[in-house]
Amino acid sequence: MVYLIIIYLLLAMVVAYLGENRNVGSTKAFVFSLLLTPIIGIVVVANSSKKITYSEFQYHCPRCGYNFTEELEFCPYCSKNGKEIKLIKQEITTT
Numbered sequence: 001m002v003y004l005i006i007i008y009l010l011l012a013m014v015v016a017y018l019g020e021n022r023n024v025g026s027t028k029a030f031v032f033s034l035l036l037t038p039i040i041g042i043v044v045v046a047n048s049s050k051k052i053t054y055s056e057f058q059y060h061c062p063r064c065g066y067n068f069t070e071e072l073e074f075c076p077y078c079s080k081n082g083k084e085i086k087l088i089k090q091e092i093t094t095t
Ligand SMILES: [Zn+2]
Pocket: 061, 062, 063, 064, 065, 066, 075, 076, 077, 078, 085
């Protein structure tokens, strides 16, 4: 009996792990598995769409506040005004 509970919990944890990269999330996947058996949990995870995350770099000018997507050393707008403002590299993560 104890083994069954351990297997049950392990399966729920596997489902939670699989749900991590899905929109449902690992916590929800784990709760579903625990309350409605891991079989239901895996169905929920399988039907949940994949989370797509990607990050990109932006170059932020501290003077004019403009963000550039292309890699530039100095802000082209501020350069026009004769000011060499170094752009700050920022990583933007979007889902
Ligand atoms: Zn600028």
